[in-house]
Amino acid sequence: MIQAPRAVLFDLDGTLLDSIPVFLDITRRACARLGWPSPAPGYIREVMTLGRSPIEALLGPVADEEALRRQLSAASQDLWQEVFARQVRPFEDTLAVLQRLTAHGYRLGIVTDSNHFVVGQLTRLPGCPPFDVVVTREEAPARKPSPSGICLALERLGLSAQDAVYVGDNPIDIQAAHSAGVRVFGITTGAARREDLLPHGPHAVLDALGELHAHLPGAGGVPTLHGRLRRGLGEAGRFLAIDWVRAAIEGCLGGPFHPGTLNLLAEPHSAAWAVQARHAPQLRRFELAARDGFCPALLHAVTLAHGALSTPALLLWPQVPGYPDDKLELICPIPLRAGWGLGDGALLEVRYLTLEEPWP
Numbered sequence: 094m095i096q097a098p099r100a101v102l103f104d105l106d107g108t109l110l111d112s113i114p115v116f117l118d119i120t121r122r123a124c125a126r127l128g129w130p131s132p133a134p135g136y137i138r139e140v141m142t143l144g145r146s147p148i149e150a151l152l153g154p155v156a157d158e159e160a161l162r163r164q165l166s167a168a169s170q171d172l173w174q175e176v177f178a179r180q181v182r183p184f185e186d187t188l189a190v191l192q193r194l195t196a197h198g199y200r201l202g203i204v205t206d207s208n209h210f211v212v213g214q215l216t217r218l219p220g221c222p223p224f225d226v227v228v229t230r231e232e233a234p235a236r237k238p239s240p241s242g243i244c245l246a247l248e249r250l251g252l253s254a255q256d257a258v259y260v261g262d263n264p265i266d267i268q269a270a271h272s273a274g275v276r277v278f279g280i281t282t283g284a285a286r287r288e289d290l291l292p293h294g295p296h297a298v299l300d301a302l303g304e305l306h307a308h309l310p311g312a313g314g315v316p317t318l319h320g321r322l323r324r325g326l327g328e329a330g331r332f333l334a335i336d337w338v339r340a341a342i343e344g345c346l347g348g349p350f351h352p353g354t355l356n357l358l359a360e361p362h363s364a365a366w367a368v369q370a371r372h373a374p375q376l377r378r379f380e381l382a383a384r385d386g387f388c389p390a391l392l393h394a395v396t397l398a399h400g401a402l403s404t405p406a407l408l409l410w411p412q413v414p415g416y417p418d419d420k421l422e423l424i425c426p427i428p429l430r431a432g433w434g435l436g437d438g439a440l441l442e443v444r445y446l447t448l449e450e451p452w453p
Contacts, residue, residue: 099199099252099257100199100250100256101202101305102202102204102226102243102257102258102259103201103260104205104259104266105203105205106205106207106211106283107262107280107282108261108266108280108283108302109183109187110182110215111181111183112181113283114180115181117136120132120136120137122172123165127164127168129151129165137284138285141263141284142264142285142289146162147165148162151165174210177210177211183215183218186302186303188218188220190303192222194309197309200226201222202224202227202250203226203227203228204242204246204269205229206242207230211229225250232245238272240273243269243270243275254274255274258277258278258296259276259278260302262284267293268293271294276296278296278299278305278308279293279297279298279299280300280302281300296319318444319363319440320419320440320443321358321360321440322355322356322357322436322437322441323437325353325356329422330352330353332387333350333353333424338387341381342407345394346406346426347405348426348453350407351429353428354409354422354424355406355422355425356420357420358420360419361419364419367408368418370393371391371393373445375448376394376445376448377447377448378391378394379392379407388411389412390410390411392407392410393407393408393410394445395408395423395443395446396443397423397441398441398444399435399440404429408443408445
């Protein structure tokens, strides 16, 4: 059976620590010492997210860029630790999120291109739970977007890539996680905007760290699964055509349904979370009792989406030994292949609904 994620790895600056404004202030102080123009508010995004040269972002095209870069670096190094230690703070929800993850059994890690001095600004705070692994630029063979830091963290934890997720605020975080085979969440609390992160294919983009639990059913959240459309064998259609089955499902769905299931091949982490969510008490589900030689089944109320299109649906889980973890069968009120123009391989999102949410 595929295992559910057991660890959450985090970037540090802009993800756990609200350090982007501090970096901007350090640069402003360094520029003042050098008699240079002060950086604009978007300077950090241009340099850290969009990859623009710091000297070009400050002064425009210049002939002696490397010499000026060394001057800026030296001026920043003279003052950065004092300013950083005095100003930096964790985000408002950082400690609560870390405590919640720990309470739900997740192991915690940091993989950052910063150093241990910066790590200590978080880990020494009262209420910060211990991290099971910390990999900084001082240990990682290469900086992100190299996956080496994440891979080293997994090695030290004794976990495989499917056992962990990574959270970061920069496109290079997403690239590194993808290369390591780890599921990744982007977050907009750092220098990058949502439009900077989405093209790199994160599982989701968060606007606050507190949103993470909604994607981790083991942390009390509501899981969202992803799977690709594939052809089924047609066996479910015959089962759903039986009078008592059809009546029971119409009662659950609140009306007629397309006679057959939509089959998705779940991504590995989605398969693991689907297994974990089968008996989650906060989710809206229905039970189909065994009858006439047919096995019992669970039906979860979900929203099925593809791009801007969405529909309520039921996720069917026949309760038989050996049923594949990565097979998602969905009962829909409309024929989605024809209605939405979907072909094999189309990626769909399946979001479970809680008992508090409205249902048809």
